[in-house]
Amino acid sequence: MLSGVRVVSFTHFLQGPSATQLLADVGAEVIKVEPPSGAFERTWSGPDAFLEGDTSVFFLLGNRNVRSLTVDLKDPAWLEVVLKLVAEADVLVESFRPGAMDRLGLGWSRLHELNPRLIYCSLSGYGSDGPYRDRPGQDVLLQSMSGLASATGSASTPPTPVGASLVDQHAAVLGAFGILAALHGRERSGVGSLVESNLLNAALDLQIEPLNYFVNGFTGIRSESGISSPYYKAPYGVFATSDGHLTLSLNSLETMAAVLEDPWFAEVGEHRSYERREEVNERVAQHLSQQPTDHWEQLFARHRVWFAPVNTYGDVVADPQVRHNKSFTTFEHPEAGTVTVLAHPVTYDGVRPGVRHIPPDLGAANEDVLRTLGYDSDQVELLQSSILSRRASR
Template identity: 40%
Template sequence: MSILKGYRVLDCSIAMAGPFAAQRLGDMGADVIKVEPTTGEWQRHTSAGAAYGNVINTSFLSLNRNKRSLAVNLKDEEGKALLYKLVATADVFLQNYRPGVAERLGVDYETLKRIKPDLVYVSMSGFGETGPYAKRPGQDLLLQSMSGAMRSTGIAGTPPQPAGQYLVDAITAYTAFEGALAALLHRERTGEGQLVQINMLDAIVANQMQEMTVYTQGLKPQRRSEEPHGHCYIRAPYGVFQTSDSFITLVTPHLPTLGQVLGVPEFESMVDEVDGHTLPQRDFIFRVTREKLLEKTTSEWRQIFDEVGFWNSEVYGYEDVVNDPQIVHNETFVEYEHPSEGTVKTPGFPIKFSKTPCEITRHTPFIGQHTDEILAEIGFSPLEIASLKETGTVAATTGEKK
């Protein structure tokens, strides 16, 4: 039996962070009901890389497995009453509306806890529920730019460097997932529900625990090198280097040994934690290493570096990741059949439980695919459901191919 089987989660979130957090709860067995507008959640209508499927685009597909869909108009009084009836059966309510929207819709924590006093209410925002930035849009790249992280990599004098993934969204999702689990544990011990507030800015700052403390406690400013050094607080050489045929990553090798391997006498008298951290020497070390690594292939350098115990790796693209033998061994990716999208291959479950394994029991739903089913569970008759559809309070689709 999955570890969260028997818990019900109402997912009223959009875009990436909220749906990703809710999907993790679904992967662990919770009954996750995606409460979305009758026209479908925003992410159904846009996709990263313009990767559109037959009915469901890949962005939505990737973030909404193990959920049921209830399509309801929450601006409609009947729709709101319907949601309240559903809240009475729920354990977790998750939303990432802009500050103030939940109150206007009547689905804020104070309102819902009167319906379900032990409800775990997870509220996600960009910058916090209050404060000078509360109304700013919580978009990933904007948060990356305000996190300080962009100035830890890249070359001095060039634009700050964003991450190659939706980093803040992902970290916020895992923070919300962690918060929901902790609050459920508290409820198991005490019977009390509570409000759990997560904001993207705090999540990405807290994720830089080590770097931020180096600055606040160690008083070391971020100083980027003139070379594309991998991190402003790590000694040289640390980064990605071109070889004669591709690229290799080299991580803080012992400098005297590196000098012997590369035939660079200047390195042989250097002290790792002194010269490797000194900015002028750091640039010199990087430049010389870069020039030397052009002389052999990645495979040749990897064999040499492995023999002397240097940390190194080839640089993967996604096509390399999915075929890597360790990835295959770990069963990092899972496959399942979807009625409109065919065989779906996607990252699976990063947490392994010996007694309560995660599994995919529901494919990513169509808009309102489970509307009838969910309403019947909370007491609506077939005639009442038909009437709600007629008035546009709810919607249901079967997801026929385009």
């Protein structure tokens, strides 16, 4: 769908690479610009997860379908290469700290003048200016400062971040969304634009419901009985069974009275289900603790109760709906062997985009990109030798 769109990517960590991978999955030509030492995620992986050949799983999960161009931005000859590349590009995406691209001579003002049709997307922690501009932006830090951690968990537990980098990923999706909107706008105006997405905005956007309740005067309280939202009525949240756990969501008290054969729920009355939510949740917990998970799953399924199992990652990978949706994909890597990663999250005419190109070796596209930009064999050899020299000196 984005065939013919060229994206120049100055990104690292997760937010930036994930955003550009979304674009690459649907056909954009994404050229990942890396220093001679390679992007950060080539040598880092959260739980030290490296496959054969010291291949970082963290790198593999966010860099499929892209090409790698290794450059030395301290070398004027390589800066000229990048400027030529940007002059012909449709999109530039960067996830450096605010001001870094300006210091490199690659800021929005200069590149907009060079290529007025360029969409320039800046991904950051807090935005390009403001009092937190220079703070480090990282997922769990934003979960904390955005209120997400303090809203998670029961009343007796400390603030609790969720177990995934959801702020990074949501910011990536918002960045990709902004780029697509700007590309559409350019079709009408003929002029590019500056797009910004940041972790703070993403963390707040994830909380569109509770934050809007709060700013309009409704103050929620974390539940002692484990209701997983300060703002939702009971029964809601995770409940222990005699051999595991189940989650219930948005079921009326009339439904619970009928399914659990307990008229107490109906006596409480739907209009008081928030006011008396702790009592309701505790009563549900008493019932569910008496029987195993399988018993409740079968009963709830028959009565169309809204419920879900509390799956481990092993359960998720084996889940029949996840498998039916083809949510994971595999590819063969020359060093790491068979690699499994999450697939592109959207289908188009019932099909998920596949892996056209595996995550690239460092600088694999150098010669091809240089020749495409008009450099002859001698110039290519000279530029390449300068990169090898820089790499050897590190």
